[in-house]
Amino acid sequence: MSLIDILFYFFATIAVVSASIVVFSRNIIYSAFSLLFTFFAVAGLYVLLNADFLAITQLLIYVGGILVLMLFGVMLTHKVVSVDMKTGTLKILPAALITSMIAGTLIGIFTVTDWKVVPAQNGDPMPTAKAIGEMFMTTWLLPFEVASVVLLVALIGAAILARRNKEEK
Secondary structure, X not given: OOHHHHHHHHHHHHHHHHHHHHHHOOOHHHHHXXXXXXXXXXXXXXXXXXXXXXHHHHHHHHHHHHHHHHHHHHHOOOOOOOOOOOOOOOOHHHHHHHHHHHHHHHHHHHHHOOOOOOOOHHXXXXXXXXXXXXXXXXXXXXXXXXXXXXXXXXXXXXXHHHOOOHHHO
């Protein structure tokens, strides 16, 4: 077993354990911090896959932006300790059935698919950020700009919806 294999199992174990804590914890702060470890572990898996752009994006957007915003939101909430989380036990059977069907499908796809493995050149990882940036500015310029306009419209819509009317007070 090589060092890469050990690191893969290390990050995979952290991701699975911390994701389980996110799902099963009744304390929202434990869930938020476990989500932080899940994001870091997934970023580590991206690094092991030589997907440097995805790893940096994972850290900047999810860890640096969204999760910090969630943590501030949770910590500034008045009822942090006694948050009434709705946990229904009646829906466990349908959820387990659907989850096992999805897992069976994914395992079937994983075992049947002929995965294409491209060996690394000279054993050195190739950076992907420059190639992705060039494709955004040349080949995929129009979809990139359309996506940015859609995100801008969504941001403006969210700001309008979140704004309170002065007459309602």
